[in-house]
Amino acid sequence: MARSTRDYDESDVRIRPNRRGSRPRTKERPAHADAVTGRVLVVDRGRYTALVSRGGERRVLAMRARELGRKGIVVGDEVHLVGDVSGDDGSLARIVRVSPRMTVLRRTADDTDPVERILVANADQLVVVTALANPEPRPRMIDRCLVAAYDAGMEPLLVLTKSDLADAAPFLEQYAPLDVRYVVTSRADGARTGVEELRALLAGRVSVLIGHSGVGKSTLVNALVPDALRAVGVVNDVTGRGRHTSSSAVALPLPDDDGWVIDTPGVRSFGLAHVDPARIISHFPDLEPGTTQCPRGCTHDEEECALGAWVDSGAAGPAGVSRLESLRRLLRSRSPAQGE
Numbered sequence: 001m002a003r004s005t006r007d008y009d010e011s012d013v014r015i016r017p018n019r020r021g022s023r024p025r026t027k028e029r030p031a032h033a034d035a036v037t038g039r040v041l042v043v044d045r046g047r048y049t050a051l052v053s054r055g056g057e058r059r060v061l062a063m064r065a066r067e068l069g070r071k072g073i074v075v076g077d078e079v080h081l082v083g084d085v086s087g088d089d090g091s092l093a094r095i096v097r098v099s100p101r102m103t104v105l106r107r108t109a110d111d112t113d114p115v116e117r118i119l120v121a122n123a124d125q126l127v128v129v130t131a132l133a134n135p136e137p138r139p140r141m142i143d144r145c146l147v148a149a150y151d152a153g154m155e156p157l158l159v160l161t162k163s164d165l166a167d168a169a170p171f172l173e174q175y176a177p178l179d180v181r182y183v184v185t186s187r188a189d190g191a192r193t194g195v196e197e198l199r200a201l202l203a204g205r206v207s208v209l210i211g212h213s214g215v216g217k218s219t220l221v222n223a224l225v226p227d228a229l230r231a232v233g234v235v236n237d238v239t240g241r242g243r244h245t246s247s248s249a250v251a252l253p254l255p256d257d258d259g260w261v262i263d264t265p266g267v268r269s270f271g272l273a274h275v276d277p278a279r280i281i282s283h284f285p286d287l288e289p290g291t292t293q294c295p296r297g298c299t300h301d302e303e304e305c306a307l308g309a310w311v312d313s314g315a316a317g318p319a320g321v322s323r324l325e326s327l328r329r330l331l332r333s334r335s336p337a338q339g340e
Protein backbone atom coordinates (compact mmCIF):
# COMPACT_ATOMS: atom_id res chain seq x y z
CA MET A 1 0.00 0.00 0.00
CA ALA A 2 1.27 3.46 -0.79
CA ARG A 3 2.43 5.69 1.99
CA SER A 4 0.12 8.54 2.67
CA THR A 5 1.54 11.78 3.96
CA ARG A 6 -1.79 12.50 5.58
CA ASP A 7 -1.68 9.33 7.68
CA TYR A 8 1.85 10.14 8.51
CA ASP A 9 1.04 13.53 9.97
CA GLU A 10 -1.92 12.30 11.94
CA SER A 11 -0.05 9.49 13.54
CA ASP A 12 2.77 11.73 14.47
CA VAL A 13 1.42 14.92 15.82
CA ARG A 14 4.13 15.71 18.29
CA ILE A 15 7.51 15.66 16.72
CA ARG A 16 8.19 14.37 13.31
CA PRO A 17 11.23 12.20 12.71
CA ASN A 18 13.55 13.89 10.34
CA ARG A 19 16.07 12.47 7.98
CA ARG A 20 19.56 13.37 8.89
CA GLY A 21 20.37 16.92 8.01
CA SER A 22 16.83 18.22 7.63
CA ARG A 23 16.03 20.18 10.71
CA PRO A 24 12.42 20.89 11.49
CA ARG A 25 11.30 24.49 11.50
CA THR A 26 10.20 25.76 14.85
CA LYS A 27 9.31 29.20 16.04
CA GLU A 28 12.41 30.88 17.41
CA ARG A 29 12.21 31.92 21.01
CA PRO A 30 14.08 34.96 22.26
CA ALA A 31 17.71 33.97 22.55
CA HIS A 32 19.60 34.08 25.82
CA ALA A 33 22.71 35.91 24.81
CA ASP A 34 24.71 34.36 27.64
CA ALA A 35 23.54 30.76 27.09
CA VAL A 36 26.00 27.97 26.35
CA THR A 37 25.00 24.81 24.52
CA GLY A 38 25.46 21.31 25.81
CA ARG A 39 24.50 17.75 24.97
CA VAL A 40 22.31 15.89 27.46
CA LEU A 41 24.14 12.78 28.72
CA VAL A 42 21.86 11.56 31.49
CA VAL A 43 18.36 12.31 32.71
CA ASP A 44 17.84 11.41 36.31
CA ARG A 45 14.74 12.36 38.29
CA GLY A 46 14.34 15.90 37.05
CA ARG A 47 18.06 16.60 36.88
CA TYR A 48 19.97 16.72 33.62
CA THR A 49 23.67 16.29 33.06
CA ALA A 50 24.93 18.01 29.95
CA LEU A 51 28.36 17.96 28.37
CA VAL A 52 29.44 21.51 27.62
CA SER A 53 32.46 22.23 25.44
CA ARG A 54 32.73 25.99 25.32
CA GLY A 55 35.24 27.26 27.86
CA GLY A 56 36.68 23.79 28.55
CA GLU A 57 34.87 20.47 28.36
CA ARG A 58 32.88 19.73 31.50
CA ARG A 59 29.74 18.07 32.81
CA VAL A 60 27.13 20.53 33.94
CA LEU A 61 24.23 19.58 36.17
CA ALA A 62 21.04 21.45 35.35
CA MET A 63 17.35 21.72 36.02
CA ARG A 64 14.71 22.85 33.59
CA ALA A 65 13.72 26.48 33.48
CA ARG A 66 10.08 27.36 33.88
CA GLU A 67 9.96 28.95 30.44
CA LEU A 68 10.38 25.53 28.85
CA GLY A 69 6.79 24.73 29.73
CA ARG A 70 5.99 21.06 29.21
CA LYS A 71 8.67 20.49 26.64
CA GLY A 72 10.46 17.23 27.35
CA ILE A 73 14.22 16.90 27.55
CA VAL A 74 15.79 13.57 26.67
CA VAL A 75 19.24 12.06 26.32
CA GLY A 76 20.88 13.31 23.15
CA ASP A 77 19.11 16.67 23.18
CA GLU A 78 21.12 19.77 22.48
CA VAL A 79 20.18 22.28 25.17
CA HIS A 80 20.91 25.90 25.96
CA LEU A 81 22.03 26.51 29.52
CA VAL A 82 22.19 29.64 31.64
CA GLY A 83 23.07 30.40 35.25
CA ASP A 84 25.93 28.56 36.90
CA VAL A 85 27.40 26.60 34.00
CA SER A 86 30.77 26.08 35.72
CA GLY A 87 30.11 22.42 36.34
CA ASP A 88 31.66 22.87 39.80
CA ASP A 89 30.53 20.69 42.71
CA GLY A 90 27.17 21.86 43.97
CA SER A 91 26.49 24.06 40.94
CA LEU A 92 23.17 23.96 39.15
CA ALA A 93 22.43 25.51 35.75
CA ARG A 94 19.07 26.04 34.07
CA ILE A 95 18.03 24.71 30.70
CA VAL A 96 16.20 27.44 28.82
CA ARG A 97 15.88 25.92 25.40
CA VAL A 98 15.96 22.58 23.56
CA SER A 99 17.29 22.73 20.01
CA PRO A 100 15.15 21.28 17.23
CA ARG A 101 15.70 17.53 17.02
CA MET A 102 17.07 15.83 13.93
CA THR A 103 15.61 12.44 14.88
CA VAL A 104 13.60 10.98 17.71
CA LEU A 105 13.59 7.37 18.78
CA ARG A 106 10.25 6.65 20.36
CA ARG A 107 9.19 3.91 22.61
CA THR A 108 5.91 2.65 23.94
CA ALA A 109 5.94 0.05 26.68
CA ASP A 110 4.06 -2.36 24.45
CA ASP A 111 2.12 -2.23 21.21
CA THR A 112 -1.12 -1.12 22.83
CA ASP A 113 0.29 1.50 25.16
CA PRO A 114 -1.01 4.85 23.95
CA VAL A 115 1.68 6.72 25.86
CA GLU A 116 4.74 7.11 23.77
CA ARG A 117 7.96 8.32 25.19
CA ILE A 118 10.86 9.73 23.38
CA LEU A 119 13.82 7.67 24.42
CA VAL A 120 16.67 9.43 22.62
CA ALA A 121 17.00 12.50 20.43
CA ASN A 122 19.39 13.25 17.59
CA ALA A 123 20.77 9.74 17.13
CA ASP A 124 21.36 8.63 13.56
CA GLN A 125 22.19 4.96 14.00
CA LEU A 126 20.42 2.14 15.85
CA VAL A 127 22.81 -0.64 16.79
CA VAL A 128 20.97 -3.88 17.48
CA VAL A 129 23.21 -6.16 19.54
CA THR A 130 22.39 -9.86 19.29
CA ALA A 131 24.34 -12.88 20.47
CA LEU A 132 24.75 -15.70 17.97
CA ALA A 133 24.34 -18.11 20.89
CA ASN A 134 23.75 -17.99 24.61
CA PRO A 135 21.23 -16.38 24.38
CA GLU A 136 19.88 -17.43 20.98
CA PRO A 137 19.13 -14.69 18.43
CA ARG A 138 15.54 -13.45 18.40
CA PRO A 139 14.61 -12.60 14.84
CA ARG A 140 11.29 -11.05 15.79
CA MET A 141 12.88 -8.67 18.20
CA ILE A 142 15.37 -7.76 15.50
CA ASP A 143 12.62 -7.11 12.94
CA ARG A 144 10.89 -4.93 15.47
CA CYS A 145 14.04 -2.90 16.08
CA LEU A 146 14.56 -2.52 12.34
CA VAL A 147 11.04 -1.12 11.96
CA ALA A 148 11.66 1.29 14.85
CA ALA A 149 14.94 2.41 13.28
CA TYR A 150 13.55 3.00 9.81
CA ASP A 151 10.55 4.74 11.29
CA ALA A 152 12.78 7.10 13.26
CA GLY A 153 14.90 7.88 10.20
CA MET A 154 17.88 6.09 11.74
CA GLU A 155 20.18 3.66 10.00
CA PRO A 156 20.25 0.18 11.56
CA LEU A 157 23.45 -1.76 12.23
CA LEU A 158 23.46 -5.36 13.44
CA VAL A 159 26.17 -6.44 15.84
CA LEU A 160 26.41 -10.19 16.21
CA THR A 161 28.37 -11.12 19.30
CA LYS A 162 29.85 -14.41 20.54
CA SER A 163 30.86 -15.75 17.14
CA ASP A 164 33.33 -17.87 19.10
CA LEU A 165 30.26 -19.88 20.22
CA ALA A 166 28.32 -20.12 16.94
CA ASP A 167 28.86 -19.51 13.23
CA ALA A 168 27.35 -16.23 11.96
CA ALA A 169 26.65 -17.48 8.43
CA PRO A 170 23.22 -19.13 8.91
CA PHE A 171 21.93 -16.10 10.76
CA LEU A 172 23.29 -13.67 8.20
CA GLU A 173 21.64 -15.59 5.38
CA GLN A 174 18.26 -14.71 6.87
CA TYR A 175 19.03 -11.02 6.73
CA ALA A 176 20.91 -10.96 3.43
CA PRO A 177 17.92 -9.73 1.36
CA LEU A 178 17.66 -6.70 3.63
CA ASP A 179 21.11 -5.43 2.98
CA VAL A 180 21.50 -4.28 6.60
CA ARG A 181 25.07 -3.53 7.63
CA TYR A 182 26.53 -5.83 10.27
CA VAL A 183 29.63 -6.54 12.34
CA VAL A 184 30.54 -9.88 13.88
CA THR A 185 32.39 -9.83 17.20
CA SER A 186 33.91 -12.54 19.35
CA ARG A 187 35.99 -13.18 22.38
CA ALA A 188 38.23 -16.18 22.65
CA ASP A 189 41.03 -16.63 25.20
CA GLY A 190 40.71 -13.02 26.21
CA ALA A 191 41.24 -11.73 22.65
CA ARG A 192 38.44 -9.74 21.06
CA THR A 193 37.72 -9.44 17.39
CA GLY A 194 35.40 -7.06 15.60
CA VAL A 195 35.58 -4.18 18.07
CA GLU A 196 37.80 -2.04 15.84
CA GLU A 197 35.55 -2.71 12.87
CA LEU A 198 32.60 -1.64 14.99
CA ARG A 199 34.43 1.45 16.15
CA ALA A 200 34.96 2.46 12.52
CA LEU A 201 31.22 2.20 11.86
CA LEU A 202 30.44 4.32 14.92
CA ALA A 203 32.96 7.04 14.08
CA GLY A 204 31.47 10.49 13.92
CA ARG A 205 27.94 9.26 14.51
CA VAL A 206 25.44 9.16 17.34
CA SER A 207 24.56 5.50 17.85
CA VAL A 208 21.98 3.98 20.17
CA LEU A 209 22.83 0.48 21.41
CA ILE A 210 19.99 -1.87 22.16
CA GLY A 211 19.95 -5.54 23.09
CA HIS A 212 18.62 -8.16 25.46
CA SER A 213 20.33 -8.89 28.71
CA GLY A 214 23.33 -11.16 28.35
CA VAL A 215 24.10 -10.51 24.69
CA GLY A 216 27.35 -8.77 25.60
CA LYS A 217 26.32 -5.15 25.21
CA SER A 218 28.08 -3.94 28.36
CA THR A 219 31.19 -5.82 27.32
CA LEU A 220 31.12 -3.92 24.02
CA VAL A 221 30.44 -0.55 25.61
CA ASN A 222 33.37 -1.05 27.96
CA ALA A 223 35.64 -1.99 25.06
CA LEU A 224 34.54 1.06 23.06
CA VAL A 225 34.56 3.59 25.89
CA PRO A 226 37.31 2.54 28.27
CA ASP A 227 36.13 4.84 31.04
CA ALA A 228 32.42 4.18 30.52
CA LEU A 229 31.86 3.14 34.10
CA ARG A 230 33.73 6.12 35.39
CA ALA A 231 31.83 8.41 33.03
CA VAL A 232 28.55 7.32 34.53
CA GLY A 233 30.07 7.34 38.00
CA VAL A 234 31.16 10.96 37.68
CA VAL A 235 27.64 11.94 36.76
CA ASN A 236 26.37 10.33 39.91
CA ASP A 237 29.00 11.94 42.06
CA VAL A 238 27.47 15.17 40.87
CA THR A 239 23.89 14.22 41.63
CA GLY A 240 24.99 12.64 44.88
CA ARG A 241 22.55 9.85 44.21
CA GLY A 242 24.95 6.96 44.09
CA ARG A 243 24.90 4.40 41.34
CA HIS A 244 23.02 5.09 38.16
CA THR A 245 20.46 2.35 38.40
CA SER A 246 17.59 3.71 36.37
CA SER A 247 16.78 2.12 33.05
CA SER A 248 17.14 5.38 31.19
CA ALA A 249 19.62 5.89 28.43
CA VAL A 250 23.14 7.19 29.00
CA ALA A 251 25.17 8.99 26.34
CA LEU A 252 28.88 8.23 26.31
CA PRO A 253 31.30 10.21 24.17
CA LEU A 254 33.62 7.97 22.14
CA PRO A 255 37.34 8.63 22.57
CA ASP A 256 38.92 11.35 20.44
CA ASP A 257 35.65 13.22 19.97
CA ASP A 258 34.65 10.64 17.44
CA GLY A 259 30.93 10.34 17.98
CA TRP A 260 28.70 9.00 20.73
CA VAL A 261 27.24 5.74 21.89
CA ILE A 262 24.01 5.83 23.82
CA ASP A 263 23.55 2.80 26.02
CA THR A 264 20.00 1.81 26.91
CA PRO A 265 20.18 -0.45 29.96
CA GLY A 266 16.98 -2.38 30.52
CA VAL A 267 15.51 -1.47 27.13
CA ARG A 268 15.06 -4.65 25.15
CA SER A 269 12.83 -3.73 22.34
CA PHE A 270 10.25 -1.23 21.23
CA GLY A 271 6.52 -1.12 21.40
CA LEU A 272 5.42 0.09 18.01
CA ALA A 273 2.08 1.65 18.93
CA HIS A 274 3.17 4.91 17.29
CA VAL A 275 3.84 3.25 13.95
CA ASP A 276 0.97 3.25 11.49
CA PRO A 277 0.30 -0.37 10.41
CA ALA A 278 0.02 0.79 6.80
CA ARG A 279 3.62 1.93 6.99
CA ILE A 280 5.02 -1.30 8.39
CA ILE A 281 5.20 -3.05 5.00
CA SER A 282 7.44 -0.29 3.68
CA HIS A 283 9.97 -1.33 6.31
CA PHE A 284 10.10 -4.84 4.81
CA PRO A 285 11.77 -3.97 1.51
CA ASP A 286 12.35 -7.66 0.79
CA LEU A 287 8.60 -8.35 0.86
CA GLU A 288 7.22 -5.14 -0.58
CA PRO A 289 7.68 -6.11 -4.26
CA GLY A 290 5.33 -9.06 -3.61
CA THR A 291 2.42 -6.75 -2.82
CA THR A 292 1.79 -5.69 -6.42
CA GLN A 293 -0.69 -8.57 -6.81
CA CYS A 294 -2.55 -7.73 -3.60
CA PRO A 295 -6.11 -6.41 -3.75
CA ARG A 296 -6.48 -2.69 -3.21
CA GLY A 297 -6.23 -1.71 0.42
CA CYS A 298 -4.82 -5.10 1.39
CA THR A 299 -3.79 -5.29 5.04
CA HIS A 300 -1.30 -8.07 4.12
CA ASP A 301 -2.80 -10.15 6.87
CA GLU A 302 -5.91 -11.41 5.10
CA GLU A 303 -6.82 -14.36 2.92
CA GLU A 304 -6.67 -12.45 -0.38
CA CYS A 305 -3.18 -11.15 0.33
CA ALA A 306 -0.79 -12.14 -2.44
CA LEU A 307 2.26 -12.28 -0.21
CA GLY A 308 1.75 -15.88 0.94
CA ALA A 309 1.86 -17.34 -2.57
CA TRP A 310 4.65 -15.01 -3.58
CA VAL A 311 6.82 -16.06 -0.63
CA ASP A 312 5.96 -19.75 -1.18
CA SER A 313 7.20 -19.43 -4.76
CA GLY A 314 10.61 -18.60 -3.31
CA ALA A 315 10.57 -15.03 -4.62
CA ALA A 316 11.69 -13.63 -1.26
CA GLY A 317 14.47 -16.17 -0.81
CA PRO A 318 14.91 -18.75 1.93
CA ALA A 319 14.09 -16.27 4.70
CA GLY A 320 10.82 -15.21 3.03
CA VAL A 321 8.54 -17.42 5.07
CA SER A 322 9.89 -16.35 8.45
CA ARG A 323 10.00 -12.72 7.37
CA LEU A 324 6.36 -12.84 6.32
CA GLU A 325 5.51 -14.40 9.65
CA SER A 326 7.34 -11.60 11.38
CA LEU A 327 5.55 -8.96 9.30
CA ARG A 328 2.18 -10.47 10.10
CA ARG A 329 2.90 -10.69 13.80
CA LEU A 330 3.82 -7.02 13.82
CA LEU A 331 0.67 -6.17 11.87
CA ARG A 332 -1.53 -8.19 14.19
CA SER A 333 -0.09 -6.64 17.28
CA ARG A 334 -0.81 -3.27 15.73
CA SER A 335 -4.30 -3.89 14.34
CA PRO A 336 -7.04 -1.79 15.95
CA ALA A 337 -9.20 -4.88 16.51
CA GLN A 338 -6.59 -6.18 18.92
CA GLY A 339 -5.48 -2.84 20.10
CA GLU A 340 -7.49 -2.57 23.29
Ligand SMILES: Nc1nc2c(ncn2[C@@H]2O[C@H](COP(=O)(O)OP(=O)(O)OP(=O)(O)O)[C@@H](O)[C@H]2O)c(=O)[nH]1
Binds near residue numbers: 163185215216217
Ligand atom coordinates in the same frame (compact mmCIF):
# COMPACT_ATOMS: atom_id res chain seq x y z
N1 LIG B 1 31.81 -16.40 24.53
C1 LIG B 1 31.63 -15.09 24.58
N2 LIG B 1 31.10 -14.52 25.69
C2 LIG B 1 30.92 -13.19 25.70
C3 LIG B 1 31.26 -12.37 24.60
N3 LIG B 1 30.95 -11.08 24.92
C4 LIG B 1 30.43 -11.10 26.17
N4 LIG B 1 30.42 -12.38 26.66
C5 LIG B 1 29.92 -12.84 27.96
O1 LIG B 1 28.50 -12.79 27.97
C6 LIG B 1 28.02 -12.45 29.26
C7 LIG B 1 27.10 -11.24 29.17
O2 LIG B 1 27.86 -10.12 28.80
P1 LIG B 1 27.45 -8.64 29.20
O3 LIG B 1 28.37 -7.72 28.51
O4 LIG B 1 27.31 -8.50 30.67
O5 LIG B 1 26.01 -8.61 28.56
P2 LIG B 1 24.91 -7.48 28.55
O6 LIG B 1 24.26 -7.58 27.24
O7 LIG B 1 25.47 -6.16 28.91
O8 LIG B 1 23.94 -7.99 29.66
P3 LIG B 1 23.40 -7.21 30.92
O9 LIG B 1 24.61 -6.71 31.65
O10 LIG B 1 22.62 -8.25 31.68
O11 LIG B 1 22.53 -6.12 30.37
C8 LIG B 1 29.24 -12.20 30.12
O12 LIG B 1 29.50 -13.37 30.86
C9 LIG B 1 30.33 -11.93 29.12
O13 LIG B 1 31.59 -12.28 29.60
C10 LIG B 1 31.81 -13.00 23.43
O14 LIG B 1 32.14 -12.38 22.41
N5 LIG B 1 31.97 -14.36 23.49
Ligand SMILES: [Zn+2]
Binds near residue numbers: 295304
Ligand atom coordinates in the same frame (compact mmCIF):
# COMPACT_ATOMS: atom_id res chain seq x y z
ZN1 LIG C 1 -1.29 -8.10 0.81
